[in-house]
Structures are given as C-alpha cells and as structure tokens.
Amino acid sequence: MNRTSDLLDEVIARQMHKNDAADEAVAARVLKNLGGPLPRQRHSLFDRWPSLLLTRDYAPAWPRLAVLACVALFGCMVGLATPNLSVRKSNAMVRIAEADGGSLVFDSEPITGVRP
Amino acid sequence: MDQESDEALMLRIARGDERAFRVLAPRYAVRATGLARRICGNSADAEEIVQEAFLRVWVNAPRWRPEALFRTWFYRIVFNLALNKKRRAPFDPLEAAGDPADPAPRADDAMARREQDRLVASAIAELPARQRSAIALTYGDELSNAEAAAVLGTSVSAFETLLVRARRALRIKLNWTNDED
Numbered sequence: 321m322n323r324t325s326d327l328l329d330e331v332i333a334r335q336m337h338k339n340d341a342a343d344e345a346v347a348a349r350v351l352k353n354l355g356g357p358l359p360r361q362r363h364s365l366f367d368r369w370p371s372l373l374l375t376r377d378y379a380p381a382w383p384r385l386a387v388l389a390c391v392a393l394f395g396c397m398v399g400l401a402t403p404n405l406s407v408r409k410s411n412a413m414v415r416i417a418e419a420d421g422g423s424l425v426f427d428s429e430p431i432t433g434v435r436p
Numbered sequence: 437m438d439q440e441s442d443e444a445l446m447l448r449i450a451r452g453d454e455r456a457f458r459v460l461a462p463r464y465a466v467r468a469t470g471l472a473r474r475i476c477g478n479s480a481d482a483e484e485i486v487q488e489a490f491l492r493v494w495v496n497a498p499r500w501r502p503e504a505l506f507r508t509w510f511y512r513i514v515f516n517l518a519l520n521k522k523r524r525a526p527f528d529p530l531e532a533a534g535d536p537a538d539p540a541p542r543a544d545d546a547m548a549r550r551e552q553d554r555l556v557a558s559a560i561a562e563l564p565a566r567q568r569s570a571i572a573l574t575y576g577d578e579l580s581n582a583e584a585a586a587v588l589g590t591s592v593s594a595f596e597t598l599l600v601r602a603r604r605a606l607r608i609k610l611n612w613t614n615d616e617d
Binding site for chain 1: 457469474486490496556560612
C-alpha cells in the first residue's frame with residue numbers, strides 16, 4: 321500500500337483518538353445529569369388503541385377484494401341493462417295512474433251508460 | 437439486564453423502564469462524546485449534544501422500531517445534533533497552542549510529531565462538516581463503511597466518495613500530494 325496513505329491514516333487516527341481520555345470525564349458528567357427524573361416519553365398514536373386492534377391483522381385479502389369488485393361490477397351491469405325494471409315493479413302504481421277520476425265526479429248517462 | 441442486547445434494552449425502555457435506560461446509556465456515553473467532539477471540535481458542545489441525544493432516545497423510545505441497529509440510530513441522532521449545533525468556539529484553543537519545549541534527548545522528534553498533529557488537527561477542522569464526519573466515523577469510531585453510511589443517511593458509494601475527498605483534501609492541505617489519487 322502507498323506509504324503516504326499509510327502515514328496519513330496513522331496521523332488521522334492519532335488525531336481522532338488524541339482526546340479520548342477527556343471524553344470519559346465528559347461522559348461521566350452527562351450520565352450524572354441523566355440520573356435525575358427523566359422527561360415524559362412520547363408514545364405513538366396507535367399505542368393508545370386497544371391491543372386487540374394491534375394484534376389482529378385487518379389487511380384485506382386480495383381474493384376477497386377481487387370478488388367484491390366483480391360483484392359490484394355485475395350489479396352495475398344489471399342496473400344499466402334493465403333500466404325500467406323499477407317502473408314495472410308494482411302494478412298498483414300503474415292502476416292508480418290509469419284510473420279514471422271522472423267516475424268520482426260524474427254519474428253515467430241513464431240511457432247510454434257513458435260517462436262524460 | 438446487563439447482558440441484554442441494546443435492542444432488547446430499547447424494548448424495555450419503550451415501556452418506560454428507566455433502569456434499562458441507565459444500563460444502556462453508559463455503553464455509548466464515551467463513544468458518543470468522542471463522535472460529537474470530533475465533529476464539533478470542542479468538548480463543551482459535545483457534552484450538550486450527547487445529553488440531548490440521550491434524552492431524545494428516552495423520549496422517542498416508544499416509537500423506535502428494531503429495523504436497524506440501535507447503535508446506528510443513536511449515532512445518527514448524535515450526528516444530526518452535531519451538524520446543527522452552532523459552535524461556541526472554532527476549536528479547542530489549547531490544541532493549537534502546543535506543548536512547551538521538552539529538553540529531553542529525543543525532544544526534536546516529539547516536537548516534530550506535535551507540530552504534525554497540530555497541522556492535521558487544523559486541516560481536519562477546515563474540512564466541510566460531512567467530510568469531517570466521515571473521517572470521524574471511520575478513524576475515530578472505526579465503523580464499517582456500510583454503518584457509517586447509514587449514520588450519515590447516504591449510500592455506501594456516496595460515503596466512500598466522501599471519504600476519498602476528505603483524504604484528498606487533507607493531503608493537499610498538508611502538502612502530501614499522491615500521484616495515485
């Protein structure tokens with residue numbers, strides 16, 4: 321390996337470790353300061369949920385999603401293909417719409433039996 | 437509890453176990469102080485940084501996920517705090533002052549070495565922060581390139597480039613040019 325590189329590595333490493341002894345004194349002070357009461361921890365929002373919600377996997381199964389999508393699509397197709405189904409659903413509505421209200425107002429002719 | 441891994445202790449700390457915190461903190465206090473000092477250049481700032489880093493470990497422990505080593509995560513906190521820290525003083529002035537002359541027989545060698553160390557310290561201090569951090573992580577904490585890259589939040593190749601640039605810059609500042617680079 322290049323001699324200059326070796327020398328550079330050596331001097332850099334020496335410089336990096338030059339004040340290691342002083343680091344211990346600093347670290348001791350830090351640990352002493354941390355010996356007192358610690359602040360409140362910050363919990364994730366999901367930590368407050370019931371554990372049941374955290375233990376079960378609620379991720380949707382893709383086959384079920386695919387079936388649901390197919391059924392929805394089928395329903396849409398049925399709905400679009402037969403638009404008048406709801407109109408013919410009940411004959412009662414048709415009878416009421418076609419009913420002649422004149423029978424409630426006018427009496428029939430005595431001879432012809434025709435209502436005006 | 438003293439034999440437990442860092443990650444196991446973190447799971448305890450996440451549940452509010454202060455005793456686990458006080459077992460884990462001493463494991464990294466000195467190394468974190470050294471890393472912060474090498475990046476910032478002075479021990480006063482390093483002390484504040486390390487204390488803040490440990491408090492963040494405690495406060496955010498419930499959110500920590502064991503996706504990476506605790507050491508990598510913690511060093512990243514120290515690194516980010518060190519980068520954001522405004523320096524009080526450029527670097528410890530005593531390092532530039534040098535030692536008094538030694539009349540011993542091999543004093544010349546020792547004096548030359550001290551002068552060399554002073555020049556290297558000055559050259560490292562002038563490096564950009566990320567290059568200086570790459571030097572500190574590699575030569576000071578002796579981390580692998582992969583772990584050092586994770587601490588800096590960069591790829592391994594980008595970290596290696598950073599290191600090469602730092603070394604090249606140091607050679608130029610020290611007038612140790614190398615034709616192979």
